[in-house]
Amino acid sequence: MKECIFCKIANGEIPSATLYENEEFRVILDLGPAAKGHALIIPKAHHANLYELPDETAGHAMILAKKVITKMKDILDCDGYNIVQNNGEAAGQTVFHFHMHLIPRKEGDHAGISWTPGTLTEEDKEEILSKFSME
Ligand code: AMP
Ligand code: ZN
Numbered sequence: 001m002k003e004c005i006f007c008k009i010a011n012g013e014i015p016s017a018t019l020y021e022n023e024e025f026r027v028i029l030d031l032g033p034a035a036k037g038h039a040l041i042i043p044k045a046h047h048a049n050l051y052e053l054p055d056e057t058a059g060h061a062m063i064l065a066k067k068v069i070t071k072m073k074d075i076l077d078c079d080g081y082n083i084v085q086n087n088g089e090a091a092g093q094t095v096f097h098f099h100m101h102l103i104p105r106k107e108g109d110h111a112g113i114s115w116t117p118g119t120l121t122e123e124d125k126e127e128i129l130s131k132f133s134m135e
Pocket of ligand 1: 086
């Protein structure tokens, strides 16, 4: 993907504040952080989103997320962590190269990663349960 900015960052063509790098991933600080220490896990191979990500890479990404946040929570002395991963424009994805957001949280911060809970209606529940199958 010649014009993909995260391909260029992950592969070192564009410099970034790199926390960690291995053969498969680069972990960088987000330039527009939701909170201090907001990092991104970016695979070096181009996959637009989670639907297209190979299972093995998805597994490795989650294990890496665990390692990074475990370390970072001590360094920043944070109270919690959000892992956010957007797929599709409607979900807020702006860079169409799979990435995971690791967002450190402090009590009372205003990082704003929240939603207003609705209600699970009988209709929605029946519709989804009747249509969904992992077969
Ligand atoms: P998303 O909206 O989930 O696609 O997230 C894209 C993220 O990439 C945003 O949080 C941006 O702040 C971040 N971002 C975009 N360009 C860069 C860059 N050159 N270096 C670091 N972070 C970036
Ligand atoms: Zn890419």
